[in-house]
Amino acid sequence: MLIGLSSYAAFYQREASQKQALIEGYYLDKLPRLESEWQTEAEQIKARIEFSRILENTADLRWAKLNALLNAQWEFIEFSNLLILDGQGKVLFRFGTEAHALNNIAVLSSGWLYASDRGEFYQVFQRPLWLGQGGQGSLLLLKSINNAVLKKLEIPETHLHLKFDSALLASSSALPKGATPFDSSVFSGINPHYVETALSWPGSDKLQLVIQREIHASFPLPDFLLRPVLAVVFVAILLWLGLGRWLQSTVLRVESVSAAASRFADSGRLRLAESELEPAQSRKDEIGDLALSLQSLMQIVDTREHEQKAYLGTLALLEEAVLELDCDGRIQRASPGWSTLAHCDDAVGRKLDEFIHVEDLEALHTQCDSLIRGMKSHIGMRLRLGEIDGLMHNSWLECRFVSYWDESGKVAGLRGVLRDVTQTYLQEKQISHMALHDALTGLPNRVLLEDRFKVALRLASRTVHKVGVCFIDLDHFKNINDTLGHKVGDRLLQAFSEVLNTQLRAGDTLARWGGDEFVLLLPDMQSEDSVRETINKVREVMQSPLNVDGADLSVTFSMGVVIYPDDGEEVETLFSEADRAMFYAKSQGRNQVCFFRDMTSQGIGKKELYIQNRLVNAVNSQRIQAWYQPIIEASTGACSGVEVLARWHDDELGWIGPATFIPIAESIGLIRELGQQVWLASLAAAESWQRQGLTLSIAVNLSKRQLFTPYFTEKLLEEVSKHQLSPGSIILEVTESVALLDVEHAAERLQELQEAGFRIAIDDFGTGYSSLSQLHEMHVDELKIDISFVRRLNDPRGLSMTQAIINLARALNLKTVAEGVEDEEAATRLRELGVDYLQGYHFAKPMPREDFERWLAQRNKS
Numbered sequence: 001m002l003i004g005l006s007s008y009a010a011f012y013q014r015e016a017s018q019k020q021a022l023i024e025g026y027y028l029d030k031l032p033r034l035e036s037e038w039q040t041e042a043e044q045i046k047a048r049i050e051f052s053r054i055l056e057n058t059a060d061l062r063w064a065k066l067n068a069l070l071n072a073q074w075e076f077i078e079f080s081n082l083l084i085l086d087g088q089g090k091v092l093f094r095f096g097t098e099a100h101a102l103n104n105i106a107v108l109s110s111g112w113l114y115a116s117d118r119g120e121f122y123q124v125f126q127r128p129l130w131l132g133q134g135g136q137g138s139l140l141l142l143k144s145i146n147n148a149v150l151k152k153l154e155i156p157e158t159h160l161h162l163k164f165d166s167a168l169l170a171s172s173s174a175l176p177k178g179a180t181p182f183d184s185s186v187f188s189g190i191n192p193h194y195v196e197t198a199l200s201w202p203g204s205d206k207l208q209l210v211i212q213r214e215i216h217a218s219f220p221l222p223d224f225l226l227r228p229v230l231a232v233v234f235v236a237i238l239l240w241l242g243l244g245r246w247l248q249s250t251v252l253r254v255e256s257v258s259a260a261a262s263r264f265a266d267s268g269r270l271r272l273a274e275s276e277l278e279p280a281q282s283r284k285d286e287i288g289d290l291a292l293s294l295q296s297l298m299q300i301v302d303t304r305e306h307e308q309k310a311y312l313g314t315l316a317l318l319e320e321a322v323l324e325l326d327c328d329g330r331i332q333r334a335s336p337g338w339s340t341l342a343h344c345d346d347a348v349g350r351k352l353d354e355f356i357h358v359e360d361l362e363a364l365h366t367q368c369d370s371l372i373r374g375m376k377s378h379i380g381m382r383l384r385l386g387e388i389d390g391l392m393h394n395s396w397l398e399c400r401f402v403s404y405w406d407e408s409g410k411v412a413g414l415r416g417v418l419r420d421v422t423q424t425y426l427q428e429k430q431i432s433h434m435a436l437h438d439a440l441t442g443l444p445n446r447v448l449l450e451d452r453f454k455v456a457l458r459l460a461s462r463t464v465h466k467v468g469v470c471f472i473d474l475d476h477f478k479n480i481n482d483t484l485g486h487k488v489g490d491r492l493l494q495a496f497s498e499v500l501n502t503q504l505r506a507g508d509t510l511a512r513w514g515g516d517e518f519v520l521l522l523p524d525m526q527s528e529d530s531v532r533e534t535i536n537k538v539r540e541v542m543q544s545p546l547n548v549d550g551a552d553l554s555v556t557f558s559m560g561v562v563i564y565p566d567d568g569e570e571v572e573t574l575f576s577e578a579d580r581a582m583f584y585a586k587s588q589g590r591n592q593v594c595f596f597r598d599m600t601s602q603g604i605g606k607k608e609l610y611i612q613n614r615l616v617n618a619v620n621s622q623r624i625q626a627w628y629q630p631i632i633e634a635s636t637g638a639c640s641g642v643e644v645l646a647r648w649h650d651d652e653l654g655w656i657g658p659a660t661f662i663p664i665a666e667s668i669g670l671i672r673e674l675g676q677q678v679w680l681a682s683l684a685a686a687e688s689w690q691r692q693g694l695t696l697s698i699a700v701n702l703s704k705r706q707l708f709t710p711y712f713t714e715k716l717l718e719e720v721s722k723h724q725l726s727p728g729s730i731i732l733e734v735t736e737s738v739a740l741l742d743v744e745h746a747a748e749r750l751q752e753l754q755e756a757g758f759r760i761a762i763d764d765f766g767t768g769y770s771s772l773s774q775l776h777e778m779h780v781d782e783l784k785i786d787i788s789f790v791r792r793l794n795d796p797r798g799l800s801m802t803q804a805i806i807n808l809a810r811a812l813n814l815k816t817v818a819e820g821v822e823d824e825e826a827a828t829r830l831r832e833l834g835v836d837y838l839q840g841y842h843f844a845k846p847m848p849r850e851d852f853e854r855w856l857a858q859r860n861k862s
Contacts, residue, residue, distance in 0.1 A: 004225050016215050020195040023158060023213045027199055030153065031209065035202045041078045042125040042141050048073070049129065049139070055084075056132025063093050070095050072427070081122070081142035083108075087135050098122065098142055108140055112204055114164060121145050121162070121169045121207070145201075146170045159194075161210040162201075175212060192216075230282070253280040253287045257294060270302040320419040325401075327372055327413055329353060341397065341420055344388055357386035371403045372411050378402045382421065396425040438512040440490055441497040449511035449519055453571055456523035457564060467564040468522035468531035469574050471582040475556045475590040477516035489516075492553060495546040503541050514708075519578075528563055535561060535593055556591035558582055567596045576669045612664050614650050619665070619673050624648055626681035629846040630855070631699065631817065632838045634831045639856060641697030641731070643839065644682040645846045646674060671703040680719070685849050686730075687723040694856075699731040699761060707734060713752050727757030731782065735763045751779040761817070765805065783809045785835070787820025793829050806834050 049055065054065045066084075070077065081096030083105070094100045098115060107113060113122040122142040129139040150160040150172035160172040179192040193215045201207035237245045260276035263269070273295075280291035321338035323331055334347045342355050356364055360383045367379040378400065385395045401416035436448040444452070453469070460467045474496065481489040493516065500518075501510055509521040520538070525531050545552035560581025568574045577596045585594035618624060628642040648656050665671040682698050689696050706712065720727055732753060734746075750760050761782035785805055792798025802818075809816045818830045821840030830838060844855055 001225065001229075004228060008225070012215070016193070016195050019213050019215060020197055023155075023195075023211050024197045024199070026155070027153075027209065027211055031199065031202050034153070038078060038123070038125065038143055042127055042139075045077060045079065045082070045141065046127045046129060046139050053132075055129070055134070055137075066093060067095065072423075078143060079125070079141040080144050083140040083142075084129060084131075085138040085140065086131065087137060089138075092131075092134075092137065096142065098144075105140075112207070113142060114169075119169065121164060123203075147172065157214040157216070159212040159214075161212070163198075163208045163210055165206050176214065179214065226278075230279075234282075249279075250287065253282070253291075256280045257287065257291055260291075260298075261294060264298050264301075268302075268305070270298055273298055320417055323352070323416050323418065325352060325368075325414045325416070327411065329368065332413065338418070341395070341418060342385065342388055355385060355388055357384035360384055360386075368401065368414060371401060371414055374403075374411065382425070394422070395420055396422045441494050441512050443497055443501075443518075444509055444511040446511070446513065449509060449513075449521065450571060452509050452523075453521055453574075456521060457569075457571070459524065460564060463524065465523075466525045466527060466531065466566070468520075468525055468534070469562050469564070469578045470520035470522070470535065471513070471560040471575075471578040472518040472520060473558050473582055473586065474516040475558055475586075480553070488548060491548050492546060492555065495548055496542075496555060499546060500538065500542065503538055528566065531561065531563055532595075535559070539593060558585040558590050559593040560585055560596065561593065562596045572669075579669055611653070611656065611661065612668055614653065615648070615661050615664055616668070616670065618648055618650065619670050619677070622677060624674055624677045625848065626678045626685070627846040627848055628682075628685070628852040629839060630844045630852070631697075632843050634827075634835050634838050639696070639859060640837065641699060642852065643699040643733070643846075644678055644701075646678045647846070666703060666705065669705070671705050672709065675701075675703055675706050681849075683719060683723040683725065686725055690725065695729075697729050697731055697759070699733050701733045701735075701763065707746070707749055712749070713756050716753070716758070717756055728759065731759045731761050733761045733763040733784065747778055754779045754781070780814065782815040782817055784817045784819055787840075790818050790820045790826060790830070790840070791822075793826055799829075802830075803833055810834070 049066065049069075052066075052069055054062045054069065070082075079096075081094075081099040083091055083095070083099050083102075084093040085105070086092055089105065091105060094102075098113075098118075098120065101115075102108075102113075108124045108126075111124050111126075113124055114120075115122070122144055125141040125143065127139045127141070129137045131137040145162060147170045150162060150170050154160055154172040158172075159175055161168060162170040175194060176192050179194050181194060181196060194212045195215060196210065196212045198208045198210045201209055234249065238249075256276050256279040260273045260280070263276050264273035267273075277291045277295055280287050281295075282288070320335075321341050322333075322335040323338060324333040326332055329352050331347050331350055331352060338347055339345050344355070347355070352364070353361055363381060364383060367376075367381055370376045371379055380398070380400045383397050383399055385397065397418045398421040399416055399418045401414045403411045403414055406412040436445060437443065438445050453467075456467045459465075474493075477489065477492075480492060493512075497510060497512070497518070500520075504510060504520075507523055509523075511519045511521070513519045522531055522534055525534070542555070542557065545554045547553075560578045560583070562568065562574050562578045562581065564574060567577055581594045581596040581599060584599055585592035588594070625647045627645045627647045629645060630639045631641045631643060632638070633640045646658055646662070648658075648661050650656055662671070662674075665674045679700055682700055686696065686698050709715075717727065720730065734750070754760055759782065760778075760780040761784055762778065762780050763784045764786045765783045783805065785802060789798060789802045789805065793802060806816050815836045816834075817837040817839060818835045819839050821827050821830065821838045821842045823842050826840075827838055827842055844852075847855065
């Protein structure tokens, strides 16, 4: 007995040491990985905020948007509090209770925060955060280390406690009552014991994780001592009493098998049943084999029960419900998630129809019937919860059902998974609305307008009615932005759209085209007179001043009107004609309404209209040519690149100058197509020169419509990649007036192009009205000195102006290109002033690609 006790104590001590080593090794590995997960989550939150680009907007509304974004993603965020600081450490935004209560931000520099008044301990994660125009800021994330965190870290038979300077902060759970620390010197083998170890939390010496592991003997002491005692007693009795006692023990063994089976059947406790089987397993004979078989069977049954309980427990943690229905739609089984979704605890035995909205029952029955009849193997749908036990629920469920069969091969019922997608559904509706409406005014955008326009045209073609399309542009809107600010301008646009909307019919559409441009769609009009009456009514109403922030602002507008089918039958044609009519209204002094048919019937600009029609045909038939004028490096005289220019030769009119057809293309909305032809031709030429080993940059002009086209940068990069060119070899030229038309948006687009690798040049510099501050905000690489300055080099004032432009460019680290160099004297004077590149007739005129290649070969040879 003493030897057995000694051996058992040694075994118990070894087991305690092993368990202590295991839990220490486990948490030494677990804590760094947990820390890494939090670091990763912090990076993801930072990435989400930067990807949303909310903070790049300087408006105060960005904080409300950011707060809404964080609330929408709350359940996916590990951090309960966050702060956003600017570059000087000033708090810009707080999220969470602790973040709002925190007064001294400096305490966060240590990486830890202990809120003694609430007994909360936080780990602080700091990440740099781009604030747009605000520059580089900081994102501070506070991760609460509390009971819930320790509960997640807890493994079976362990109890975790978090201490800071010996003060207990949090605990996962308490030890069993009466448990004492394990001590081999006073070991009794009866009372519960535990081992304890303390680990420093990563990144903090004062924060300790105390781990307590329960010690349960894998083999109870009585059972451990029972074997040798029984064996000795059994041998002694067998020796003394012989066969009779052996028969008696055999009977007892058989009874132990029966008792074990009964005990397991009644209680389901494997340990007790196995202890009952121990007498039967004392010998390896038929009874022992029977006991082993029974024990194996009980273990299998016990394992299956534990697995089933584990699966059910895991299923209860999910935010999804699992249902099993019979062929009549009656619920046979339901996971705990269904009680949460349906707010009902007695769903079993009731029909699923009782929980579904009446408007969705037909769809549910149709889909389920297709499963029961074998027409489908699975179905998926969205349903709404209806009135349940007198309460109406507005939840949306995403359902997936499959059928299962009985032994005869017939469908026995349905099994399905249901989850709440209410938030997803609402977000999809919001995203759909945002994709089809203007963010500022809430009006339909171009996508929705074009869709409604096509519907209106189809309806008009059947009813022989007319459709009016009105392009509206506010007069002198830029002056309002410049004098009163963009915020007042935005509120003016909102007030304008609200007042105009009140005068429209239910089927009319007012859409924002962009900037201060609107489009009014008047479908199902009886006649042209009806269109004119509606427009006159709108004009009369809009004569009254608009109230903006308590002040009355008088606003006029210019409108161009076309009528389907009188002026055209295609959507693009009607839009183009309405745009032209609107521009004509502006040219007539603004505050005008111009009908496209009035323009043509009065004979206004007939020659221009003829050129327009010829230009449309030329653009559609790809007859716009790309010509190339060399750009010479001033210091070496080498040809470093070319400027790509558009040229048009008409079969009837001959050569038509770009000063004539470029403005026409802009007014009729063809400048993007024209520019695209020149752009693709220049890329093809550059690709050919690159294969020949020539290193030439190409300078291509951009129009206003091209620059502000959605996804413009992505399209350029895709086309450049197709021709195997580098964006750095391409110079995109924007005129000074276009670049400064809308400084904020132009600067953003130019920065986007520059970050993509393109070089940016300001063309015709000095002819606009830019200020030094505006020029400093533009992300450009070159200034092109206008020809008007080059031609006045002999004039002292012209020379001083050119020198000032060159000095300004140097101060801003910009290259300079002088246009219109027509003689060697001007070229020499410009070199002395420090111009980087020269361009003009003195070197070569614009020429077709073949002529340029011959010119370049001859120049390189000479």
